[in-house]
Amino acid sequence: LARRIAALSSLAAVDAERAATHNKGILNGIVAAAAASGNDTRALQAAAHEWAARSGRYMPLSTWTLQNNSQILYGRIEIPLQIGTVGGAIASLPMSKVALQLAKVNNANDFRNVLAAVGLVQNLAALRALAGPGIQAGHMRLQAANIAIASGAHGDEIQKVAHALLNENSSDLSTSSARIILEDLRKRKNT
Structure with missing residues (x-):
């Protein structure tokens, strides 16, 4: 470094x-x-x-x-x-x-x-x-967290949704993608 x-x-x-x-x-x-x-x-x-x-x-x-x-x-x-x-x-x-x-x-x-x-x-x-790691990576993490919040994520869901957005849908950082991830996360949590 x-x-x-x-x-x-x-x-x-x-x-x-x-x-x-x-x-x-x-x-x-x-x-x-x-x-x-x-x-x-x-x-x-x-x-x-x-x-x-x-x-x-x-x-x-x-x-x-x-x-x-x-x-x-x-x-x-x-x-x-x-x-x-x-x-x-x-x-x-x-x-x-x-x-x-x-x-x-x-x-x-x-x-x-x-x-x-x-x-x-x-x-x-x-x-x-x-x-x-670069400024852009930090901005991307912040953007993903903001999108997770906008999609309705709360508490520890925010980082989980943000992480999934960056890893699974890095080309699609949108609230619609975040909502799908959040719904899936909540379904898995309730089963």
Whole structure:
């Protein structure tokens, strides 16, 4: 898994489209935390994209490499974060103060480190999903569970119907197929 994560990181360094997706994931985490603290998320995003393109090519904001004879996955993020922890919107939004207290930050530099860590871990989670079973597989499981619920499944029936949908009718993820599976499941349960 670590090798595949490092390979995806390398791909982002040579493919601008992959780098854009890579950076979008990083910013998803950073923007959420920055918004909770009352910071200007548009300025953060603009600065991050400008930084990513500073060489004339759009590059990823983070890199993942294998170190110590491929024993350690090492992540690094480099991103400009112009944020504040006092004044401005923070002074007028009480919940932003609460968010900063929850993050246990004492100053803007502490908060920059928290935001960078959030971005890096968000990126790792996305790369892990891509390098592991894949995002599409997860979406398919979620879709199958939603279809099972829509067909009337309850409790443990939901996962059983979803599993059957994916294994037996992978080309037909529909509520009508789910209803048939659910009826069969209930008949077998009652016999």
